Amino acid sequence: MSDVARLAGVSIKTVSRVVNDEPAVHPDTAERVIAAIEQLGFRRNLGARNLRRGSTTGTIGLIVEDVGNPFYSELTRAVEKIATSYGRQVLTGSSDETRERERELALEFCARRVDGILVVPAGMQHGYLVPEMRAGTPVVFIDRPAGDIVADTVLVDNIGGTVQAVTHLVSHGHRRVAFLADSPDIYTAAERLRGFREGCARAGIGYDERLVVMRTPTPESVAEAVKTLLAGPDPATAVVAGNNRVAVNLLRALAHAERRPAMISFDDFELADLLDPPVSVIAHDVGALGEAAAELLFARIQGDQSAPRKVVLPVHLVARGSGEVAP
Amino acid sequence: MSDVARLAGVSIKTVSRVVNDEPAVHPDTAERVIAAIEQLGFRRNLGARNLRRGSTTGTIGLIVEDVGNPFYSELTRAVEKIATSYGRQVLTGSSDETRERERELALEFCARRVDGILVVPAGMQHGYLVPEMRAGTPVVFIDRPAGDIVADTVLVDNIGGTVQAVTHLVSHGHRRVAFLADSPDIYTAAERLRGFREGCARAGIGYDERLVVMRTPTPESVAEAVKTLLAGPDPATAVVAGNNRVAVNLLRALAHAERRPAMISFDDFELADLLDPPVSVIAHDVGALGEAAAELLFARIQGDQSAPRKVVLPVHLVARGSGEVAP
């Protein structure tokens, strides 16, 4: 900046004025300064500016489990869209579903003085965020609530959705419905299990825990679970997949099976409608999830001091065929 | 920091020493300082640190077309992985395939003094980056080369892959092969068209430009193109889809068609193997693309001054069935 000032024959403060479009600069002077800026390729240092101003850095942090998962990338996209509309940039990080990494990322973001943090939490311990939140960094939890603190949260109707899934399958004649989901340590999986139990109860079919498998969904673990669920004297005739990863791995495991059970997936996913049979899903608007969370965060950033909010977004059954397969 | 210093009864410089694990601090003093840090919830301001140090900010920028597209989210994930291994954070942005947004994002990143930029360029004009690169911000182009400047680039073998696709289709008896791709303004689409022409020539089938449609792939535009390509007295019996978006929209357009042409997609995509028939693809390792670009960027960041490099990653045909459909 001082180089620019020297070249333009003005003080560094005047350069600052020009860069910030402040009035009270003579047009001729401004022109000289702009020319000097062009010539030297000057770009103001936002870090220094933010330091001096002490205010916002114009960035927000987003922590998801894995940006590579289409669910989270759609979420990321929605967050980015809202951030852009508020003139902010997004720092992203993947927690790999581990508490430590989530914590590392969040604290790193705080050290960078992000204006706020959006997080799909991996764990249930968020006490580490209390000092940061007290220091004025708003945090909004997405898809899963905070473990041990009160904070803004945007969720989907996990229980209602799973109840719907079970009800749909039972209404098509199924009485042996299995539930295949991620580890119960994950909030959404645990909630969907509750929904599954409630659905079984409401539909008047018993809850048989031998039909429930909850593990991190790898192709292998799902294939193994499928083998168990479909074997024995009284096998499952329908499966509720607890999320999109489970569903995809389930489809892969069933690809060459002789008898394919009916199925419904919680979470929609690309090409579900083009499979044979098309996969029925409990769909929800991932974009809306991200947008709602981001809007909530920006409201906080702009000073909203109201009580922490909990938003639950609706889900709906999209019947495409795989849920209507007869037992 | 001065609060911490006051509470611990030391100077702010000593706090700095403790925070930075510098030696020459008495253990007892360090303990007092650490206690004060805990108590006050102090977290050092990385912005100020970077300003003072004048060195790296520990961030890199990544500009893609749309993080929501699985192709780019997988790329993002790979970049993030390498960045993490170098202890850096990633700022991401979607250009929406517009030059202006790409430029805005890149310059914003530069103003934030990122250590380097990875970009999937939207346009062909990159002169605006020259001052930044000269000022020491390395830039690596991914998937598409820079327009009018020399810079590091990581690409895939677009031409070779498309030649393979055409060859494969022709070897299964097709002579009316169509090419359906994104706008020719996009480098990869243009290159793949060149590959298509070359493939036609090598395979000894003529190049018929009536069988080529290049437009932004929306569900509607693709459906319309399909109708044209499959109509008339001498319709296409096979289609090469120019990328994953085209392929997905093509599949959707063909879902209810009576006669489905053979097809091969450039880019693999999830569930391609579970469709009926399974979709043959020209696959390439998107993760490797991101990793190679990120590694190249970090080499530059660490001072590699060698001549700009151009890396071309191999592709390979994955024959799953959709390419073997008879004419």
Add this chain to the structure above:
DNA sequence: CGCCACTATGACAACGTTGTCGCCTGACGG
């Protein structure tokens, strides 16, 4: 006993910017 090396610590400047304040000039009204 005097000197030196070494440890532990602090004062101060600087990073690049912007907010505050004050100075100078020229125009305008009385």
Add this chain to the structure above:
DNA sequence: CCGTCAGGCGACAACGTTGTCATAGTGGCG
């Protein structure tokens, strides 16, 4: 002709850190 006022501009401090240098105390050695 003088006072006032506004426009245009610069000097300086400050944001939160860290690098440099100086200083005080301690122990060992000739």
